[in-house]
Amino acid sequence: MNTNAEASELDVEDVGELKYSRTVDDLPGPKGLPFFGNQLQMRGQQWHLKLAKFIREFGPIYRLNAFGIPIVVVSDRAAISSLLKERPDGFERNRGLRARMNELKVGGVFTAEGDDWRKQRKLVMGGLSFDVIHNFFPTMGDMTERMLQRWKAALASGKPVDLRRDLKALALDIIVGIAMGYDLGVVNDDDNQLQHNLDNLLERLASRGTALYPYWHHFKLPVDHAADKSATDVEQTVLGFITSTRERLKQQPHLRDKPANMLEAMIVASEDPDSDFTDQELISNAIASVVGGIDTTANSIAWMINMLAKNPDAAAKLTAEVDAVLGDAPLSREWEQMKQLPYLDAVHNETQRLRSATPFLGFISKNDSVILDTFIPKGMVIFVPTNFGDGLDDAHFPQHELFQPERWIFEQKPHRDDDPSRKVFPFGGGARLCPGRFLALTEIKVVVSMIMRNFELEFDTGAPPVLQVMNFFMGPSAVPVRLKSRV
Numbered sequence: 001m002n003t004n005a006e007a008s009e010l011d012v013e014d015v016g017e018l019k020y021s022r023t024v025d026d027l028p029g030p031k032g033l034p035f036f037g038n039q040l041q042m043r044g045q046q047w048h049l050k051l052a053k054f055i056r057e058f059g060p061i062y063r064l065n066a067f068g069i070p071i072v073v074v075s076d077r078a079a080i081s082s083l084l085k086e087r088p089d090g091f092e093r094n095r096g097l098r099a100r101m102n103e104l105k106v107g108g109v110f111t112a113e114g115d116d117w118r119k120q121r122k123l124v125m126g127g128l129s130f131d132v133i134h135n136f137f138p139t140m141g142d143m144t145e146r147m148l149q150r151w152k153a154a155l156a157s158g159k160p161v162d163l164r165r166d167l168k169a170l171a172l173d174i175i176v177g178i179a180m181g182y183d184l185g186v187v188n189d190d191d192n193q194l195q196h197n198l199d200n201l202l203e204r205l206a207s208r209g210t211a212l213y214p215y216w217h218h219f220k221l222p223v224d225h226a227a228d229k230s231a232t233d234v235e236q237t238v239l240g241f242i243t244s245t246r247e248r249l250k251q252q253p254h255l256r257d258k259p260a261n262m263l264e265a266m267i268v269a270s271e272d273p274d275s276d277f278t279d280q281e282l283i284s285n286a287i288a289s290v291v292g293g294i295d296t297t298a299n300s301i302a303w304m305i306n307m308l309a310k311n312p313d314a315a316a317k318l319t320a321e322v323d324a325v326l327g328d329a330p331l332s333r334e335w336e337q338m339k340q341l342p343y344l345d346a347v348h349n350e351t352q353r354l355r356s357a358t359p360f361l362g363f364i365s366k367n368d369s370v371i372l373d374t375f376i377p378k379g380m381v382i383f384v385p386t387n388f389g390d391g392l393d394d395a396h397f398p399q400h401e402l403f404q405p406e407r408w409i410f411e412q413k414p415h416r417d418d419d420p421s422r423k424v425f426p427f428g429g430g431a432r433l434c435p436g437r438f439l440a441l442t443e444i445k446v447v448v449s450m451i452m453r454n455f456e457l458e459f460d461t462g463a464p465p466v467l468q469v470m471n472f473f474m475g476p477s478a479v480p481v482r483l484k485s486r487v
């Protein structure tokens with residue numbers, strides 16, 4: 001990648017075809033400690049905010065040091081765009097993250113590279129296609145209605161609703177439903193073994209991500225043994241789902257033409273004589289999709305509810321839109337309605353701009369390259385923000401700290417350079433753009449429109465401040481919002 005137009009001027013080094021005027025050592029960056037470098041600053045549950053603060057301090061490209069190993073943080077929009085596009089050949093995913101995910105058997109396409117990635121990506125894209133999501137839509141409605149009934153019953157009996165817990169439970173039901181064709185029913189009963197195992201894996205993943213040293217490679221604590229057991233159990237459970245799905249497809253061959261979940265679609269694809277997908281690939285990608293689809297979506301909805309409750313004007317506009325589209329129905333059961341909620345889309349975009357569930361992505365350069373006039377050697381670790389670059393810059397979003405969904409509403413399609421959707425990357429970009437994006441957007445619309453159609457949101461002003469907490473994915477520390485029945 002050579003994003004540097006001025007590099008042909010004086011003081012320019014020239015390695016092969018690469019032109020640049022500085023190296024990583026010349027970059028600005030925060031002062032670190034002897035031996036640790038900046039490693040201690042990158043720990044904790046708010047490390048993303050520290051990296052974001054350094055963007056304001058040191059500019060669009062800066063250097064960190066983790067135990068003497070340099071890391072480059074790039075927040076320039078054009079540079080991020082071209083880096084994302086140059087995958088899988090120019091850049092690969094951060095190796096530490098890949099290793100941690102593969103050790104717990106939750107990698108799938110997320111951790112694959114090169115031709116292996118191309119193959120698995122095809123499998124996953126087929127499993128999360130428009131048709132599969134469309135066919136699953138009625139089930140998503142049933143699961144959302146179950147949540148609505150639970151909330152109505154709780155309010156009728158004067159019980160509080162724990163939105164943080166319930167939104168995660170609903171996201172889990174929906175993602176396991178579409179990925180594996182199985183109804184966990186966690187919304188009403190959170191004592192399911194598969195749920196415990198998935199929770200266990202996500203918790204270990206988060207905790208290993210901030211460990212100073214991968215001790216579990218040398219000795220294992222009881223939590224590590226428990227995580228290994230969970231990984232094996234989840235694998236066995238999914239293998240069981242594959243066997244029962246194959247049986248169902250045999251008994252009801254018409255389902256092959258209308259797969260309503262990922263496993264059905266992936267099994268049909270794997271039976272094509274030209275494909276060589278293995279059961280292991282089906283299993284690991286069903287699991288990777290579940291892991292990638294729970295907290296990302298649940299956290300995004302939780303942030304949206306927090307934002308709406310704190311911004312009653314935006315909440316009122318959204319309620320009016322939802323009422324007009326849904327009419328008397330308590331929730332959306334019509335696929336076409338998904339295209340009729342522009343303000344809801346805007347609320348989602350504005351929330352992702354302010355509170356990205358995946359605020360930083362990590363990569364490794366596979367070749368020598370130049371980014372922003374800086375020589376980046378092969379093997380360099382690079383972090384890019386998904387929202388903290390232009391997304392939180394007054395030059396691009398005036399009064400950037402304010403929640404203003406109107407920023408995303410236009411009379412006419414904006415010019416490329418003014419298009420806000422080109423300034424943030426909540427779903428990544430290029431060939432590795434999140435394959436669950438369309439599912440997530442559909443789910444967010446079904447769930448949030450149900451909430452606005454049935455409830456008023458009341459922010460608990462006496463609650464402690466809501467923190468941005470990194471737990472592998474970034475979510476709110478709480479959702480201090482009371483639901484009040486509208487009908």
Ligand code: HEM
Binds near residue numbers: 121292386429
């Ligand atoms: C609001 C919800 C979501 C957000 C914010 C989100 C965000 C992301 C981001 C930033 C990436 C990295 C993309 C890149 O490297 O360019 C990603 C990748 C991925 N996501 Fe999502 N995601 C969401 C929902 C989902 C869902 C629902 C699923 C599964 C059904 C999913 C499955 C995946 C997978 C498998 C990858 C790896 C793709 C690859 O490496 O080719 N995500 N997601």
